[in-house]
Amino acid sequence: MKITGYTDRMSVQPGEKIKFMVNSHYNKYKTEIVRLIHGDSNPEGPGVKIHKVEADVNKEYSGRKQDIHMGSYIKFNNQSLFSLISSFSLQAMIYPTTPELGIQGILTKWSPVNNTGYGLFIDEKGCLAVWIGDDKGNVEKLSTDIPLVTGCWYFVGGSFDEESGKLSICQEVVLNGTNSRFSLPYGTDELNVSHERKVNIKPYADNNAEFLIASILGKQPDGKHKVINRYNGKIDRPRVASVALSKEEMKSWIDHPSGKGLVAAWDFSEGITRKGFRELEKIYDQSPNQLHGETVNHPTRAVTGYNWTSEEQNFVHAPEQYGAIHFHDDDLTDAKWDVDFEWKVPDNLQSGVYAAHVYAGEDEDYITFFVRPKKGKKPTAKAVLIMPTASYLAYANNRFQDVPLAQLMFGRAPVVQQEDMYLGEHAEYGLSTYDHHNDGTGVCFSSALRPILNMRPKYRHNLSPSLWQFNADLHLVDWLTEKGFEFDVVTDQDVHFEGAELLNQYKVAITGSHPEYYSGPMLDAVEGFQDNGGRFMYMGSNGFYWVVTFDPKNPNLMEVRKNYGNQGWKSKPGEIHLSITGEQGSIWKHRGRAPQKICGTGYAAQGFEVSSYYRRTEESFNPEVDWIFEGIEKGEKIGDFGLVGGGAAGLELDIYDTELGTPPHAVIVASSEGHTNVYMPVAEELYFNIPGLSGEQNPRVRADMVFYHTPNGGAVFSTSSISYCGSLSHNNYDNNVSKLTENVLKRFLADQPLPGAEKKQVLTK
Amino acid sequence: MIDQARKVYLEKDKWILENNIKPLITEELIEEHRKNPIGRHSSELSLVLNYLRRHHEEIKGKDLIICMEPHKKWCLGEHPGERGVPYKVFEEECFGSREAAEHGLFLKRLKKHGLLNN
Numbered sequence: 090m091k092i093t094g095y096t097d098r099m100s101v102q103p104g105e106k107i108k109f110m111v112n113s114h115y116n117k118y119k120t121e122i123v124r125l126i127h128g129d130s131n132p133e134g135p136g137v138k139i140h141k142v143e144a145d146v147n148k149e150y151s152g153r154k155q156d157i158h159m160g161s162y163i164k165f166n167n168q169s170l171f172s173l174i175s176s177f178s179l180q181a182m183i184y185p186t187t188p189e190l191g192i193q194g195i196l197t198k199w200s201p202v203n204n205t206g207y208g209l210f211i212d213e214k215g216c217l218a219v220w221i222g223d224d225k226g227n228v229e230k231l232s233t234d235i236p237l238v239t240g241c242w243y244f245v246g247g248s249f250d251e252e253s254g255k256l257s258i259c260q261e262v263v264l265n266g267t268n269s270r271f272s273l274p275y276g277t278d279e280l281n282v283s284h285e286r287k288v289n290i291k292p293y294a295d296n297n298a299e300f301l302i303a304s305i306l307g308k309q310p311d312g313k314h315k316v317i318n319r320y321n322g323k324i325d326r327p328r329v330a331s332v333a334l335s336k337e338e339m340k341s342w343i344d345h346p347s348g349k350g351l352v353a354a355w356d357f358s359e360g361i362t363r364k365g366f367r368e369l370e371k372i373y374d375q376s377p378n379q380l381h382g383e384t385v386n387h388p389t390r391a392v393t394g395y396n397w398t399s400e401e402q403n404f405v406h407a408p409e410q411y412g413a414i415h416f417h418d419d420d421l422t423d424a425k426w427d428v429d430f431e432w433k434v435p436d437n438l439q440s441g442v443y444a445a446h447v448y449a450g451e452d453e454d455y456i457t458f459f460v461r462p463k464k465g466k467k468p469t470a471k472a473v474l475i476m477p478t479a480s481y482l483a484y485a486n487n488r489f490q491d492v493p494l495a496q497l498m499f500g501r502a503p504v505v506q507q508e509d510m511y512l513g514e515h516a517e518y519g520l521s522t523y524d525h526h527n528d529g530t531g532v533c534f535s536s537a538l539r540p541i542l543n544m545r546p547k548y549r550h551n552l553s554p555s556l557w558q559f560n561a562d563l564h565l566v567d568w569l570t571e572k573g574f575e576f577d578v579v580t581d582q583d584v585h586f587e588g589a590e591l592l593n594q595y596k597v598a599i600t601g602s603h604p605e606y607y608s609g610p611m612l613d614a615v616e617g618f619q620d621n622g623g624r625f626m627y628m629g630s631n632g633f634y635w636v637v638t639f640d641p642k643n644p645n646l647m648e649v650r651k652n653y654g655n656q657g658w659k660s661k662p663g664e665i666h667l668s669i670t671g672e673q674g675s676i677w678k679h680r681g682r683a684p685q686k687i688c689g690t691g692y693a694a695q696g697f698e699v700s701s702y703y704r705r706t707e708e709s710f711n712p713e714v715d716w717i718f719e720g721i722e723k724g725e726k727i728g729d730f731g732l733v734g735g736g737a738a739g740l741e742l743d744i745y746d747t748e749l750g751t752p753p754h755a756v757i758v759a760s761s762e763g764h765t766n767v768y769m770p771v772a773e774e775l776y777f778n779i780p781g782l783s784g785e786q787n788p789r790v791r792a793d794m795v796f797y798h799t800p801n802g803g804a805v806f807s808t809s810s811i812s813y814c815g816s817l818s819h820n821n822y823d824n825n826v827s828k829l830t831e832n833v834l835k836r837f838l839a840d841q842p843l844p845g846a847e848k849k850q851v852l853t854k
Numbered sequence: 855m856i857d858q859a860r861k862v863y864l865e866k867d868k869w870i871l872e873n874n875i876k877p878l879i880t881e882e883l884i885e886e887h888r889k890n891p892i893g894r895h896s897s898e899l900s901l902v903l904n905y906l907r908r909h910h911e912e913i914k915g916k917d918l919i920i921c922m923e924p925h926k927k928w929c930l931g932e933h934p935g936e937r938g939v940p941y942k943v944f945e946e947e948c949f950g951s952r953e954a955a956e957h958g959l960f961l962k963r964l965k966k967h968g969l970l971n972n
Contacts, residue, residue: 130925490918490941491937493911494908496909502919502955502959503918504920504928505918506921506924510940513939513940514938516937549921699893
């Protein structure tokens, strides 16, 4: 992996420019724009199909290494007042989550190069400490010498008085019944500390380090910010004074910062509106100095503050209790690489899945992107494939091999690929929304502004026995291409920002194999399309599940808050609302929008070692639906073959459920059977964990293939299985899964009404 | 998990190994796995596999299969337990198929837990 890269956007239209950022350990590398058709290298399948595209950027480039610097913090453009400091007070409410990891910056203007400046830190012993360094290399450090306790709120302060030479440090535990890991303040006599000492040096504040919150500025050989000693945990109500305040004065400043020496008093809750944060990166100083700052790498906002009482669960209703920001030493939402080349997508380029193939020596990367049709121009294709880019972001650079119990869920060992090996060594490539941060909290942001090594052709994903997500969706791209269907490609961001109007240009909209992450506007778009007579093919399972949103100013950034579903992590109490919008996160089912409403079926079970097959139901022989099986023998097993686990019904499975919104006139035309005990029902459908729930014993562990009419001549067809598309190419595309899918798509594309469409559908029972 | 809870967990895990897992290890069970390393298994083999895969809920030292060459070479490996550190690859424990690697891993784990002689 000596060459990796990313683009400045996931979706681009003809006539637009797209930028490519490349990290190359080779002095020279070559680029070739390619169209991606099939990325499964399995010798039992049709093989990799990647076609070269003529482009003016296809040439040799000079390579250079580009690094990624992870960690979230706050920076300030205006440093002048921080540089004028001689006496000072630094204070905040803090909730450290990894004090045991040693030195971490809380409020710092510290140069690690020559040990000058001042700051409030967690020291190498995990204790609160204040440091000052003069311009001659002399350093004084005062520690509480009492290790901070993980997951508890503290009031902390450090000060220096130039006149008396007094250096002070203090901390007090601030517990209530809800805000911390513990509620009763055992041993406060030991935990609440005030120390002071007279020193003979003065801080050299006009040093070459910037004042930061939650980190220390490291070396900047390339002129870019690189932070070190990154803090894990929350900070609430930080304040800076240019005088040494007493502890009592500092305490009064927690909620009423005013008076002598006020330099800055930040209120992290400012900017909260009824619809979430106005500007996610902006933080505001309440002092007359207006020292506003900007967060880097998206620390988590909309998190509970030191004064959270649990009566409110949504930050927009009680901003004053959500004045905290949770910083992580491994937050990463923008690699910030320099641009290597830029390509103007030709006006006549066909919509599809593309990549810049960058290669040198034995290394290569496919920097993947999606070319959508030009806005405002009537599409020539009648079908649109919605590439589930929100879900690609959710799984971006995931590390399932790091999850202790994953092997039980998979029913096999995860097969670690070379890309995974690289990610194991390179934490700075950023985490997925399945991973935990180093302090154990869940990852709620994912960004496309970094190389995403598992959104690549050829990549084999260890959650699947073979392929998953992006590369698995190329199975469908390949089948559509081989079968000669014309189709456009759009991304989730396109659907999110343009709504039903985008989809309504098409007769048929087709999903990928696992469109799991959906925003409210995306659901609105799909339902609007369905209501408008659009025909919808849901080609996977566990779709329309997690509530997500994109940053309106940065479509590369997605947010999710997990809990109450089948999940990689759980939001902490009071933190389930999305900071970008203020809406409740978790799964759509809990917000009254179960997937059954969108596609007739919803997530029921999962297992990841082998797949199975479907069998037709009695109802499927009804003349209104039996056209789906034209050319398929009566008793045939549907899809007892395939490149994903050996069957068309596998990995994740959805079922029909009228209670959750499957329209009563929907028909289960086939249903899967024969699943193993690795297949288990999903957590949100359980009331109690009881024996007998696994695949070999539980008839709810199945995939229901469903068809139903929607208003104005539309219809929905749902496969309800993630592995389905892996069966399409079997036997040179001549098989019953391919046949069935072709029957549906051909009918859906036709202008003629679908059989049974003349019947008026009325909600019953 | 704090040390005390860890200690109790490991005691109970050992009890499960001795009483519920050990008695299930037979030549027939190992043969069942060899014939079908991934897929539908007998209840006995499932119990044994779940125990081995759980690895006391620890990521450090967890066994992995590492694909060295797609569709050609799989080696056994081990998780270092932290990020930023390469996964261990045991170059002398390599196989020509994913299934063979899965069975190789099974035998290795049985030996590790004293359930199979070296």
